[in-house]
Amino acid sequence: MSGDNERAAYERGTGFLLARLGSLTARSWTAFLAEHRLTQAQYTVLVALYQHGPVGQRRLAELVAMDARNIVLVLDTLAAGCLIERRPEDTDRRRRTVTLTGKGNALLATVADAAATEQDRFLHALNATDRERLNHLLQRLYDSHIPPGDLTG
Known part of the structure; x- marks a missing residue:
């Protein structure tokens, strides 16, 4: 057997x-x-800023499917590490625009390279064709349960 x-x-x-x-x-x-001294929430915020560029704090919370009140702690931690900057908006000084810093960009590049290596380690039992097929099937299943853009499901 x-x-x-x-x-x-x-x-x-x-x-x-x-x-x-x-x-x-x-x-x-x-x-x-x-x-890499990151949490999932912090990493998600950094990736969203990389993909969308500078964005208002409220919009950023929407992009990462996080309550606007809860994102403040995540942003505080990232700002303390000099990974992001928050600046008052020109039109409304009470609102903040969040920007990825050079240090944040560099960390994301490092993490992306290391993540690819980690993924290869985790999926070592599958060849490239099997990995592509697995990802395709998982994406189909995911899309059937969670419409594109809906991260709350």
Whole structure:
């Protein structure tokens, strides 16, 4: 007996496998980000700023699907690390525009390179074709449950 036959029936079910691998991936990703002194929320904010450029604090909260009140702590931490800057808007001094700094850009580049290596390590059992197919299938499933742009689902 080898392979699938050695595993309990529940360990061969799609739901179990997705949940278990999701848990392993989440743990691995959280540890990976911690090595770079980032949380998932901080990383998400940095990526959103990289993709969208300078943006108002309220809009940034929408982009990362975070309550506008809760994003303040994340922004405070990123600003303390000189990864972002917050400046008053010209038209309304009470509102803040958030900008990624050079240090923030550099950190994102470092993390992106390291993330690719970490992903290769995690997916080592799959060749490039299998990885592409897996990603395609997972994207189809994801899109069927969460419409594009809806990160709250």
